[in-house]
Amino acid sequence: MSSREGISPIRRILIALDASTSGLAALETEVALASRMEAELLGLFVEDINLLRFAALPFAREVSYFSARTRRLDSGEMERALRAQASRAGAALIEAAERQRVRCSFRVVRGEVTTQLLAAAHDIDLVALGMARRQFRRISSTVRGIVNAAQSSVLLLPPDAQIRTPVVVVYDGSPASVKALSVARYLAQRQDNILTVLTTGKTENQKAGAAEQLEGSGLAVRYRSLPDANIAGVAQGVRQEAAGTLILCSGLYLKEGTLEDLLERLDCAVLLVR
């Protein structure tokens, strides 16, 4: 997975599909990323078993987002709705992939969403998740489950986020962050050749390490050290840099709080490298 030879560090991307507006918007970004990374796409639509169970209940009703009215649901209707969603999502994936000349496959499974995604992600480099609008900045249980349990890298796309410039990477000198830097280098080279490196801890050592790794990349690199390697410090640093795409390693050391807490504070696309 070294980028020095120009080989993409990400070859297979799993996309968790749904047919929501934010999901379809994220799809465009995910396909674009696959194109840039020269990766293959695997689209997976999970028919949520919980929804089907719910629809079978005698009092199953839903409150519409649009009309705020309550209406009855039944299993047949729910199945049809999920099939229609799956069909829309699949068609959107194929259309976008063809447009950007990306190889892709699509399948539909039924089950618990996190479990199914994790099961499908066993030989995958990256799982891409379009995030619905979060409530109180909380990431959903599905996202949390994937972030915590997936063996592969994870791309999180908040609503309206895209793989934009500038590419910003957080580097703490750990082996995981070396890998994150490698992915960042590859991505920046395929964008605008500008990379911002946020260092934590012993700045000079980290900067030297990062510089060594980026040597000969042809990138314009900007280094900035974060005074505090806590959640607030990293989040502020990312905001100040107006990061378009943030690349983190999964084992990032944070003085206080967890990676999930950090993710809840970010609005840009986040690529969590493992």
Added chain:
Amino acid sequence: MATIERLGPKALCARCDPAQFTFKTTSELDDLTEVVGQARAMQAIEFGIGICRDGYNLFVLGTPGTGRRSVVRQFIERKAATEPVPRDWCYVNNFEQPHIPRLLELPAGTGAKLRRDMEQLIEDLRSAIPAAFESEEYRARRQELEQELKDRQEHAFEELRQQAEGHGISMIRTPSGMAFAPMHKGEVLSSEEFHKLPEAEQKRIEAVVTSLEEQLEKIINQVPQVRREGQRRIRELERDVTMSAVGHLIDELKKEYSPLPKVVSYLEAVQQAVIDNADDFRRQEEGQEITILGISLSRAAAGASALRRFQVNVLIDHGDTKGAPVVYEDNPSYQSLVGRVEHISQMGALVTDFTLIKPGALHRANGGYLMLDVRKILMQPYAWEGLKRALSSQEVRIESLGQALSLISTVSLEPEPIPLDVKVVLLGERLLYYLLNYFDPDFGDLFKVAADFEDTMTRTGESDLLYARLIATIARKEGLLALDRAACARLIEHGARMAADAEKLSIRLRDITDRLREADYWTRQAGRDVVTGDDVQRALDARIHRADRLRERLQDEIHRGTLLIDTQGERIGQVNGLSVVGLDDFIFGHPSRITASVRLGKGDVLDIQREVELGGPLHSKGVLILSGFLGARYASDRPLSLSASLVFEQTYGEVEGDSASSAELYALLSALAETPVKQSLAVTGSVNQHGEVQAIGGVNEKIEGFFDVCHRRGLTGEQGVLIPAANVKHLMLRRDVVEAVAQEKFHIYPVSTADQGIELLTGLPAGLRDENGLFPDGTINQRVEVRLLILAEQARAFATPLEAEKET
């Protein structure tokens, strides 16, 4: 028989004696400061320009070439220079009703300054507004507001979610909404599991779910309201930020323009518009240029277009004007008078805005003077109506012809009309003035002052020197060589000839100037530096030569006998009449043979010209007068039993005018009296029913036309022309004619009555009635009367048998 004295050479041309002048050349003469011979017109102009009342606009009328335009313009410019400079006029955007642009009246020169100030303001705002929106304060505040909005929305959902979780129920997303599902170990309770629950528990769950759904409905219902509230607060923030960037800039301008309340009010509107449309200024920084078929589609371009609203269209800028404006509009079309609204093409559609309003001549002349050629304005569709409307309403309303005539209904601009205070000076021919006066009821109300330019001035002792000074002034102004005294004298004589009157001088400056230029040319050709009398004569001869091809042809054909004209001998019923031909401004005369024949008839004098529709009404009138004359003089107590025919021989075009009526009378009398007429004489003059000979036009050309025929055949000393005595004062004959008369080779007779004329032509006395009412024997009149008596008797003889038959 009374003897008619032939005219002496002095009566034939009022010479101008060069010796009367004391100067050597015109370079010694001062320029004329006054306008020669136009006292009446100048008084009218002075009055018309001086009076400041509605409708006192000027109509300067007269023959083209009298120098009206330059005289009037000089006069007005002198007056205008002493008058105040009018105010500037600008159109600015009306932010509330963009199709009715606002009008600003500003002190002279302030319009351009306001335009520059507004350009600077917009330039400043283009950097200040994006900078304000880039500031950390704005971003932080906006983020805070957005977060607050989100939090408000989410708070309600979160509370509900927590409340549900308290009951072991989860809020889940369905394909098109939200639902509440009972949970067990992190999974939704299945139907079977649910039914295994005690009935009370089932009911409890259902009741809780129902209650939660009701609360959710309320929350979702409130979402739009909360969102609107949030947007309102964001807008307010943006307005505050814009205001911080705009406020002090606009305040500075308002302070500067505080004496002009309308400008201050406009600036306030600008401030509001900038605050309401801050996005237009922010767009400048965004987006690259996107064009399709050369049409820019980028947001930046759209923003730049939106910023046009803040421009100032300085319609009239008097920053560099001295005094009141004097405008001469050479092409007075409707739009060039009242202004126009131009359009630009955008994506195939024509669009416009207040910056595309263009002024007309009325705008430019507002507060001053507008000169127009009436012929030109009448030839431009609707221009005359447009001018009248503006003058009547005292305002200029810019609307296209399509709008004015309600032909189009597309959206266009309706700029506020501009108050009009202008003095219009129309220049035109007399005919147009009288036609407008007669046919246009508004004309008299709008053009109350007429300045009538004379074509001629009276020739007096002093006028010759005045005319010489006029010549000197023109020569200097035109950069021509100076003239000596003889040249001046010759031009003065020519001036009288142009006026066709020995007692008048033509003041048609165009003709005088042309003659001077031509004389200057010949002088320079000869290598001299002062124009002499010979040069002037050469210029006059050359000009005639250039124009007289037709005259020469006619003379040739008479000489060759193609056109039959006798210049010696005697013939009954045949007289040499004289007529003139006018070609452009070259007029010449030539003789025409007029013949008469008589026979028994019912008293009609048949005008052959009229019968074939080659005689004009005046000519017919002259012939009909002859019947009146014959009846009154010779047959007042019996029927006029003759039928006479009169012919202008060998004429192939229309004959008009009554100047040949005396010649026709002589031909008729000759035919009736059977007395021959001398062919060595030619005749001109009209005659009335009492036999008095009346003045005619073109007397000089007519005499010269007959003289040329006789001269070419060889003057016999018998030849001459009978002219009306009233025309003697008009004689300004060529030098060769005058010399021939002086040598008694040619004669000119002033005739007052038909009797005098017939005596000269026949050599017989005309005859007066004696105490018995009879004409003496052997007189023309006696012969005529006897002939008419015989004809009457013959008529009666023819009539009697018929009467007898009727009785039987």
